[in-house]
Amino acid sequence: MHKKIIALALVPPAPAAFVHPGLLHTSADFERIIPKVETLTEPWISGWYKLTNNSYSSSDYVPSPQAEIYRGDDGEHTQNYPSLYRDIAAGYNMALQWKITGDTSYADAAVSILDGWSSTLTLLGGSTDAALAAGIYGYEFANVAELMRDYDGWSSEGLAAFIDMMAKVFYPISHDFLVRHNDAEIDHYWANWDLCNIAAIMSLGVLSDNETMYHEGLDYFKNGEGNGQVNKMIWQLYDDVDGQTLGQGQEAGRDQGHALLDFALLGPIALTGYHQGEDLFEYQDNLLLAGAEYVAKYNMGQDVPYTTYTNSDVTQDVISDSGRGGIRPIWELLYNHYGVLKGLDVTWTQQLRDLVVEDGSGAEGGGSDYGSVSGAFDQLGHGTLMYTLEAI
Numbered sequence: 001m002h003k004k005i006i007a008l009a010l011v012p013p014a015p016a017a018f019v020h021p022g023l024l025h026t027s028a029d030f031e032r033i034i035p036k037v038e039t040l041t042e043p044w045i046s047g048w049y050k051l052t053n054n055s056y057s058s059s060d061y062v063p064s065p066q067a068e069i070y071r072g073d074d075g076e077h078t079q080n081y082p083s084l085y086r087d088i089a090a091g092y093n094m095a096l097q098w099k100i101t102g103d104t105s106y107a108d109a110a111v112s113i114l115d116g117w118s119s120t121l122t123l124l125g126g127s128t129d130a131a132l133a134a135g136i137y138g139y140e141f142a143n144v145a146e147l148m149r150d151y152d153g154w155s156s157e158g159l160a161a162f163i164d165m166m167a168k169v170f171y172p173i174s175h176d177f178l179v180r181h182n183d184a185e186i187d188h189y190w191a192n193w194d195l196c197n198i199a200a201i202m203s204l205g206v207l208s209d210n211e212t213m214y215h216e217g218l219d220y221f222k223n224g225e226g227n228g229q230v231n232k233m234i235w236q237l238y239d240d241v242d243g244q245t246l247g248q249g250q251e252a253g254r255d256q257g258h259a260l261l262d263f264a265l266l267g268p269i270a271l272t273g274y275h276q277g278e279d280l281f282e283y284q285d286n287l288l289l290a291g292a293e294y295v296a297k298y299n300m301g302q303d304v305p306y307t308t309y310t311n312s313d314v315t316q317d318v319i320s321d322s323g324r325g326g327i328r329p330i331w332e333l334l335y336n337h338y339g340v341l342k343g344l345d346v347t348w349t350q351q352l353r354d355l356v357v358e359d360g361s362g363a364e365g366g367g368s369d370y371g372s373v374s375g376a377f378d379q380l381g382h383g384t385l386m387y388t389l390e391a392i
């Protein structure tokens with residue numbers, strides 16, 4: 001008996017359960033991108049210039065970590081969450097520039113952002129909107145750290161301290177939100193609230209090699225009670241005139257800014273799952289594609305079918321045209337995966353992708369390229385550089 005236990009203890013550890021880096025980007029992505037940038041090949045080179053011209057891309061960037069971050073008016077504190085989302089956008093831009101050029105001045109700048117926040121931040125507060133901060137900035141910040149984890153100038157203590165900060169400051173809010181929803185009716189919170197917290201929990205699970213946490217997010221996406229569960233998020237399917245399947249989203253009758261935000265979050269959720277061996281893109285007959293094509297078609301000015309949406313708070317008889325045609329750099333991810341890699345019909349996703357990149361730059365940008373308020377930082381962007389795949 002005793003001998004057996006000792007023998008077991010000597011068995012080498014099982015191979016790591018998670019692929020690293022394995023959130024939005026893998027090593028294979030950088031192997032594809034680097035030669036394209038080096039040989040000035042389009043469209044990657046336009047994406048690269050979009051990144052290097054971004055106002056958050058200089059290695060001289062000075063981060064401003066705060067002990068307490070507030071999002072939403074609690075009647076007492078000043079809302080200071082822009083300092084968090086700006087530093088995350090800068091951290092992501094630095095991480096990409098280091099990965100692509102090997103220039104360690106960018107790596108050091110990214111690490112100073114990560115270390116600065118992990119040694120300073122103790123609280124995310126404000127109104128219930130703190131759950132949006134935990135979700136959106138949680139998944140984005142985890143992505144910055146995931147890209148930097150193999151930099152030999154970042155100590156293992158640095159990564160551990162960052163994970164510890166995320167686990168103490170961000171994760172409890174995301175977890176509590178999915179479990180309790182501030183004690184609201186289960187259909188009260190719009191889908192994006194669940195989705196950003198699903199993304200955050202999955203991402204922190206991968207970053208910290210915590211399978212329990214990763215599966216908590218993944219299981220909520222598949223089986224959760226709230227509106228972020230994928231069949232509540234994309235809840236009504238239609239056979240469109242040209243044989244396509246369109247899927248009405250939970251926020252279609254609310255406004256298009258949020259209807260689009262849902263796909264800014266669904267893309268990263270699906271890609272993270274995909275990189276970890278679970279194809280959420282093809283889940284339920286490509287359900288996310290049906291939803292993306294629906295929202296893209298409507299935002300390209302076309303008519304789409306609509307079914308009255310009702311929850312505990314509202315009844316919405318018509319699709320909302322508020323914010324219609326909104327520009328978010330979120331389409332390259334979906335276009336390339338479904339259209340180029342899988343060869344599926346991405347008519348409207350492609351058209352909206354084209355519209356976003358036809359701003360003269362030929363590429364999706366990132367933080368600050370589409371405004372200075374929070375919506376411009378709801379997604380990390382830079383999709384033309386990072387997601388473009390070679391047409392087969």
Ligand SMILES: *[C@@H]1O[C@H](CO)[C@@H](O)[C@H](O)[C@H]1NC(C)=O
Nearest residue numbers: 046048049050051052053361
């Ligand atoms: C900015 O973009 C232009 C092309 O649009 C490029 O020629 C220039 O080198 C870029 N600047 C930086 C700092 O990357």
Ligand SMILES: *[C@@H]1O[C@H](CO)[C@@H](O)[C@H](O)[C@H]1NC(C)=O
Nearest residue numbers: 175208210211212213214216
């Ligand atoms: C993994 O995450 C769960 C929460 O989902 C937590 O309770 C647990 O302590 C974590 N495990 C480790 C080893 O940190």
